[in-house]
Amino acid sequence: MNREPVGPHRGRAGRWRDQLIALGWLVLVWNLLWGDFSWGNLVGGVLVAGAVLLFFPLPPVSFGGRLRPRALLVFLVRFVGELVSASAHVARIAVQPGCRPRGAIIAVRLRVRTDLNLALTAEAVSLVPGTLIIEVDRDAGVLYVHVLDVRGPQDLTASRERILAVERRVVRAVGSAAEVRQVDTDPVDRGVLP
Numbered sequence: 001m002n003r004e005p006v007g008p009h010r011g012r013a014g015r016w017r018d019q020l021i022a023l024g025w026l027v028l029v030w031n032l033l034w035g036d037f038s039w040g041n042l043v044g045g046v047l048v049a050g051a052v053l054l055f056f057p058l059p060p061v062s063f064g065g066r067l068r069p070r071a072l073l074v075f076l077v078r079f080v081g082e083l084v085s086a087s088a089h090v091a092r093i094a095v096q097p098g099c100r101p102r103g104a105i106i107a108v109r110l111r112v113r114t115d116l117n118l119a120l121t122a123e124a125v126s127l128v129p130g131t132l133i134i135e136v137d138r139d140a141g142v143l144y145v146h147v148l149d150v151r152g153p154q155d156l157t158a159s160r161e162r163i164l165a166v167e168r169r170v171v172r173a174v175g176s177a178a179e180v181r182q183v184d185t186d187p188v189d190r191g192v193l194p
Helices: 011-034 039-055 069-095 115-127 153-174 177-185
Strands: 104-109 131-137 142-147
Touching: 011 039, 069 115, 069 153, 104 153, 115 131, 115 142, 115 153, 142 153, 153 177
Parallel strands: none
Antiparallel strands: 104 142, 131 142
């Protein structure tokens, strides 16, 4: 995520807004964990979220991007499509007699190295069956990903391109204009490590 110093342009109102957003998310997660939206869970969530934010303050982080509904919809539709396709592929491997799939670990250098992009891309990649994030090198912007059912170098290249396509869709959905230009103009080859 883009970290910007707290200054006169950000002010106290911006910090309070960020804290209220964090409080809201924590209360929502609390209620989802309990599985029941009741007044007791709401009050309990506010108390727990307030304590978390008081005793474990978050660093000042602001969102430097822009939410684009159309690109977000494209991301979600493609994500669901990949989820269904990968689930069917992994299920086929699981029930195929005598199948011994080979896995590989690949390193993929992302083009946009913000914390938000790293986190969202890593989560989207990890949620798809057959891929798992092994490690994230935050400073270099590199994801180390375990991929399933690798038959040759072309599968490794296809996996890298798929991960970079996920990054492109994430950035187009929530990135800044400069980040969108960066993923649209940078060649894919620069995102691949040997």
